[in-house]
Amino acid sequence: MNVPLLSDQIKSKFPDAVIAAHQYRGDDTVTIRPESIVRVAQTLRDDPAFQMNLLMDLTAVDYSKFAQEPQGKGGHINAGIALKQPSDIPDANPWPGPATQARFEVVYHFVSLPLKHRLRVKVPVEESKPEIDSISALWGGANWFEREVWDMFGIRFTGHPNLKRILMYAQFEGHPLRKDYPVTQRQPLIGPNN
Amino acid sequence: MFAGENFITSKLDDAIGWCRKFSLFQYPFVTACCGMEYMATACSHYDVDRFGAGFPRFSPRQADVLFVVGTISHKMAPVLKRICDQMAEPKWIVAFGVCTCTGGFYDNYATVQGIDTIVPVDVYIPGCPPRPENVLDGLIKLQDRIQQQHGTGIRPVLTPEDRARERSFTV
Amino acid sequence: MEQPQKTVQQQLETATRSYDPNTGLETRDMLLNIGPSHPAMHGIIRIVAKLDGETLKDIDVEIGYLHRAFEKMSETVSYNGVMPYTDRLNYVSPLINNMGYCMAIEKLLDLPVSERAHYIRVIMSEISRVTDHLTCVGASAMELGAFTVFLYMIKAREYLWELVEVVTGARLTISYCRVGGLKSDLPEGFAEKTHAAFAEVRKVLVEVDQLITRNRIFFDRMKGTGKISKEDALSYGMTGPFLRSTGVNYDVRKDFPYAIYDQVKFEVPLGTSGDNLDRYYVRMEEMEQSMRIVEQCLKQIPGGPVAVDPQTGKPMEASEMVDRAKMGQIDKITDKIAITDPTLEGSDSRVHDKILVSEKRVSLPAKEDTYGNIEGLMNHFKLVMFGHGIRPPKGEVYFPVEGANGELGFYVVSDGTDKAYRVRVRPPCFTIMSGLHKLLVGEQMADMVPTFGSVNMIGGELDR
Numbered sequence: 001m002n003v004p005l006l007s008d009q010i011k012s013k014f015p016d017a018v019i020a021a022h023q024y025r026g027d028d029t030v031t032i033r034p035e036s037i038v039r040v041a042q043t044l045r046d047d048p049a050f051q052m053n054l055l056m057d058l059t060a061v062d063y064s065k066f067a068q069e070p071q072g073k074g075g076h077i078n079a080g081i082a083l084k085q086p087s088d089i090p091d092a093n094p095w096p097g098p099a100t101q102a103r104f105e106v107v108y109h110f111v112s113l114p115l116k117h118r119l120r121v122k123v124p125v126e127e128s129k130p131e132i133d134s135i136s137a138l139w140g141g142a143n144w145f146e147r148e149v150w151d152m153f154g155i156r157f158t159g160h161p162n163l164k165r166i167l168m169y170a171q172f173e174g175h176p177l178r179k180d181y182p183v184t185q186r187q188p189l190i191g192p193n194n
Numbered sequence: 195m196f197a198g199e200n201f202i203t204s205k206l207d208d209a210i211g212w213c214r215k216f217s218l219f220q221y222p223f224v225t226a227c228c229g230m231e232y233m234a235t236a237c238s239h240y241d242v243d244r245f246g247a248g249f250p251r252f253s254p255r256q257a258d259v260l261f262v263v264g265t266i267s268h269k270m271a272p273v274l275k276r277i278c279d280q281m282a283e284p285k286w287i288v289a290f291g292v293c294t295c296t297g298g299f300y301d302n303y304a305t306v307q308g309i310d311t312i313v314p315v316d317v318y319i320p321g322c323p324p325r326p327e328n329v330l331d332g333l334i335k336l337q338d339r340i341q342q343q344h345g346t347g348i349r350p351v352l353t354p355e356d357r358a359r360e361r362s363f364t365v
Numbered sequence: 366m367e368q369p370q371k372t373v374q375q376q377l378e379t380a381t382r383s384y385d386p387n388t389g390l391e392t393r394d395m396l397l398n399i400g401p402s403h404p405a406m407h408g409i410i411r412i413v414a415k416l417d418g419e420t421l422k423d424i425d426v427e428i429g430y431l432h433r434a435f436e437k438m439s440e441t442v443s444y445n446g447v448m449p450y451t452d453r454l455n456y457v458s459p460l461i462n463n464m465g466y467c468m469a470i471e472k473l474l475d476l477p478v479s480e481r482a483h484y485i486r487v488i489m490s491e492i493s494r495v496t497d498h499l500t501c502v503g504a505s506a507m508e509l510g511a512f513t514v515f516l517y518m519i520k521a522r523e524y525l526w527e528l529v530e531v532v533t534g535a536r537l538t539i540s541y542c543r544v545g546g547l548k549s550d551l552p553e554g555f556a557e558k559t560h561a562a563f564a565e566v567r568k569v570l571v572e573v574d575q576l577i578t579r580n581r582i583f584f585d586r587m588k589g590t591g592k593i594s595k596e597d598a599l600s601y602g603m604t605g606p607f608l609r610s611t612g613v614n615y616d617v618r619k620d621f622p623y624a625i626y627d628q629v630k631f632e633v634p635l636g637t638s639g640d641n642l643d644r645y646y647v648r649m650e651e652m653e654q655s656m657r658i659v660e661q662c663l664k665q666i667p668g669g670p671v672a673v674d675p676q677t678g679k680p681m682e683a684s685e686m687v688d689r690a691k692m693g694q695i696d697k698i699t700d701k702i703a704i705t706d707p708t709l710e711g712s713d714s715r716v717h718d719k720i721l722v723s724e725k726r727v728s729l730p731a732k733e734d735t736y737g738n739i740e741g742l743m744n745h746f747k748l749v750m751f752g753h754g755i756r757p758p759k760g761e762v763y764f765p766v767e768g769a770n771g772e773l774g775f776y777v778v779s780d781g782t783d784k785a786y787r788v789r790v791r792p793p794c795f796t797i798m799s800g801l802h803k804l805l806v807g808e809q810m811a812d813m814v815p816t817f818g819s820v821n822m823i824g825g826e827l828d829r
Binding site: 067116144145165169176 | 428429432434436438440441472473475597602603613615726727755756757758761762765772778780781786787791795796798828829
């Protein structure tokens with residue numbers, strides 16, 4: 001097949017919007033600027049070259065503690081012979097990592113049913129201004145996904161019709177999937193804080 | 195002949211306890227995975243009806259036993275408390291599954307670490323989820339407790355012998 | 366373009382009263398709260414409905430009552446330690462979750478898994494799919510008053526669970542997959558047991574079919590209710606039986622084949638109108654197709670249904686093996702088979718290499734090696750001790766499998782340590798629930814029950 005990669009097609013269509021693109025383990029990924037997400041998403045949905053009619057997933061990643069933790073205790077597996085860990089073996093096609101220094105990345109997974117291809121679109125979001133345009137006008141399913149990202153990461157989606165907490169209760173303070181939220185910090189509505 | 199003036203009342207308590215323990219109207223407060231095992235227990239294979247607890251009532255006002263089946267999150271905790279308060283005495287509460295007993299392996303910001311921090315619990319059935327046999331064992335233990343209870347619904351203070359007797363049921 | 370979804374509260378503020386021009390009477394909308402604990406809501410969810418008489422004018426769905434922080438917990442445990450948490454996502458078909466998660470990590474590690482392991486995974490996940498559909502159809506039939514169907518289907522599910530228990534050692538939360546393979550091999554006599562169990566399931570399906578498919582009450586309540594168009598279903602990202610009931614042919618097993626799904630023949634049942642009845646038909650047919658896949662797999666599986674070669678290896682108590690190994694008498698214990706806890710059955714050195722990749726950095730050694738020689742013991746410790754374990758390279762992958770409710774995807778980000786940096790699960794019924802108002806608004810109040818039943822909401826997967 002000589003079909004150009006989807007990320008390359010995006011690059012040629014939106015040369016100003018694309019920050020980076022890579023393929024890792026067969027997943028085609030493109031990182032774009034936050035202000036152009038609606039534009040790109042609209043093209044992905046409506047352009048006959050893409051026909052991404054399913055927004056499969058929308059989530060976010062908090063990169064604030066990425067690769068800062070110690071790399072585990074043992075460097076080698078000593079099973080008779082010393083083996084290097086998979087994480088220490090140089091990869092022929094290594095993952096380039098997050099494209100910018102921004103704390104968050106909002107990750108979209110699009111699928112095209114007619115053309116049977118997938119694309120991951122990532123958008124860096126700065127911690128100082130955790131805002132991004134909502135795409136809930138393009139896909140109905142984005143509505144709840146964006147609410148979940150707001151609930152879990154505290155990223156605001158401008159233009160979202162009903163941005164409120166979805167999994168946690170309204171009295172909950174903080175955003176639990178941020179890396180600085182301690183896993184056992186409970187905020188009970190009733191009962192002790194055990 | 196008679197053991198004392200308590201003979202009549204204690205026999206009456208026995209009779210009431212016997213009646214109560216074999217006509218348990220349960221409220222399955224099903225939230226999570228344990229509900230699947232609850233279904234299995236309630237249906238024909240394991241047949242909880244053999245123990246007189248076959249008829250689930252989905253109204254707290256008509257139930258005597260609250261089965262808290264599955265993880266209780268902090269969002270759900272006020273609901274559980276309210277349902278417990280709505281139940282009329284005498285009532286019993288069974289913690290079904292390890293999440294309701296201690297929180298299980300969900301030691302995190304969202305999960306209540308054992309429902310006994312918010313409501314009183316009579317019988318704990320551990321397991322993740324407990325097998326139906328385990329559930330039936332817990333039910334029998336509950337019946338044993340109900341039998342010991344005073345006719346007015348006042349719970350007895352358990353002696354060490356009682357506790358040992360309860361433990362002897364353990365598989 | 367999509368109308369912005371207002372909450373019921375917002376709508377109430379604008380207009381609650383109106384006058385009926387024919388009668389001149391004032392009508393008022395009514396708010397009805399359903400849930401979070403309600404007999405017709407299997408699962409905990411709260412729906413606030415605005416009613417005009419019996420008609421649903423608007424609904425507001427509140428979820429999150431079973432939020433157990435799956436994604437946060439996954440960041441705190443080792444890669445194989447996430448397995449029990451995945452069981453409890455969609456707890457009616459746990460094996461599909463196990464498989465999806467494992468295959469995502471294997472994709473990250475770029476690790477090929479033996480064909481036999483893939484076959485067993487497919488067999489077990491198709492059995493799980495049948496149990497899921499049995500539960501869904503049975504529960505929704507029960508809510509329509511067909512209690513017998515529920516009892517029959519739970520009976521059938523019990524046969525399958527016994528089958529699952531024989532293989533995995535547990536009925537429901539099985540944690541059967543491992544990164545790189547499986548916990549144990551298929552036990553002796555599995556094929557015969559499967560055929561016997563399927564015969565019972567088929568009997569039940571015929572009975573259920575006779576009981577309700579042409580039953581006037583059931584038919585009328587399912588036909589034409591809870592309708593959704595193709596466009597809406599796609600816009601809301603619905604997948605699985607839900608999308609297929611609208612006529613869109615999308616099944617991950619066919620369109621993006623994984624494991625060995627391209628080597629088995631099966632059909633994807635499609636509906637036409639996207640109503641409750643179509644979803645019921647699709648699920649009933651999918652059960653048959655799943656059983657067909659399992660039967661083919663049992664025929665095609667390399668090494669046959671039971672791979673144990675009884676010629677080699679004599680049994681020996683594990684404790685004795687350890688004692689001898691401590692004293693250095695390892696020549697007496699090579700080629701012996703350890704008698705271990707019954708939960709470890711089917712994972713001894715005879716079958717170990719057939720079900721797990723022989724990659725020391727990923728898979729635990731066979732118990733005979735752990736007990737019998739120091740290299741095996743060290744390898745074991747290096748994988749299970751705190752701070753050690755599987756350490757995939759830095760990277761991110763997304764791997765979708767066909768769950769019982771639709772596409773179940775795992776998006777894993779690794780930062781090269783022994784814990785996942787981020788595990789995101791794409792829950793299939795989350796998207797279905799997000800479009801619930803599309804299904805319900807304009808319908809009668811009573812139609813909420815069959816519609817909600819056919820959604821097959823699973824709390825663990827919806828709220829995670």
